[in-house]
Amino acid sequence: MASQEIETLTAALARLPGLGPRSARRAVLWLVKRRETALVQLVDALEAVRGALVECGTCGNVDTTDPCAICRDSRRDPRALCVVEDVADLWALDRAHLFTGRYHVLGGRLSALDGVRPEDLAIDTLLRRVEEGGVDEVLLAMNATLEGQTTAHYIAERLEGLPVRITQLAHGLPVGGELDYLDEGTLAQAIRARRPVA
Numbered sequence: 001m002a003s004q005e006i007e008t009l010t011a012a013l014a015r016l017p018g019l020g021p022r023s024a025r026r027a028v029l030w031l032v033k034r035r036e037t038a039l040v041q042l043v044d045a046l047e048a049v050r051g052a053l054v055e056c057g058t059c060g061n062v063d064t065t066d067p068c069a070i071c072r073d074s075r076r077d078p079r080a081l082c083v084v085e086d087v088a089d090l091w092a093l094d095r096a097h098l099f100t101g102r103y104h105v106l107g108g109r110l111s112a113l114d115g116v117r118p119e120d121l122a123i124d125t126l127l128r129r130v131e132e133g134g135v136d137e138v139l140l141a142m143n144a145t146l147e148g149q150t151t152a153h154y155i156a157e158r159l160e161g162l163p164v165r166i167t168q169l170a171h172g173l174p175v176g177g178e179l180d181y182l183d184e185g186t187l188a189q190a191i192r193a194r195r196p197v198a
Contacts, residue, residue: 059071060122061090061103070090080137081126083139084106085107092182092187096187098187099191106126107122109148109150109151110151123155127159130162135164136164137164138159139167139168139169140156140168169190169191169193
């Protein structure tokens with residue numbers, strides 16, 4: 001049996017997405033063997049991030065500054081706004097370097113089963129950003145799930161009547177797929193083949 005501290009670390013790592021108890025145990029053993037290098041670096045990185053993380057007041061991204069680096073980047077096209085469900089989706093799209101505009105994170109998706117209503121998401125702040133002007137296109141980059149498409153449809157209805165072109169990712173994305181798990185080639189095709197919302 002390992003000490004209580006090691007068991008606590010293993011349990012904490014096992015709660016991370018993609019790690020179960022066995023994977024967490026292997027990770028802890030790897031860190032223990034490299035405690036003078038890898039473990040120290042990991043602890044330092046976690047401490048630095050813990051105190052520095054903030055949510056961007058403009059788009060909802062997570063960064064160490066507010067506004068975030070994406071919102072501050074003058075090379076980005078302020079006329080194009082990509083709406084995503086959560087920060088993982090923003091990072092997945094931005095990692096592909098295909099969308100050169102700005103982002104808006106909703107903080108989830110509509111779900112009657114989970115009790116997530118429109119007022120629980122950052123939809124009103126999205127509408128304010130569009131109403132302030134300067135946005136020509138809103139790209140709805142929701143996940144290809146029932147809840148994601150319901151959310152996209154709801155937002156498209158709310159944007160109706162505003163002087164903005166509404167597009168969405170092409171349906172080459174797998175149904176039930178999550179943006180964060182797609183490769184750059186699939187994301188590239190989906191962005192290039194985006195089309196107006198009917």
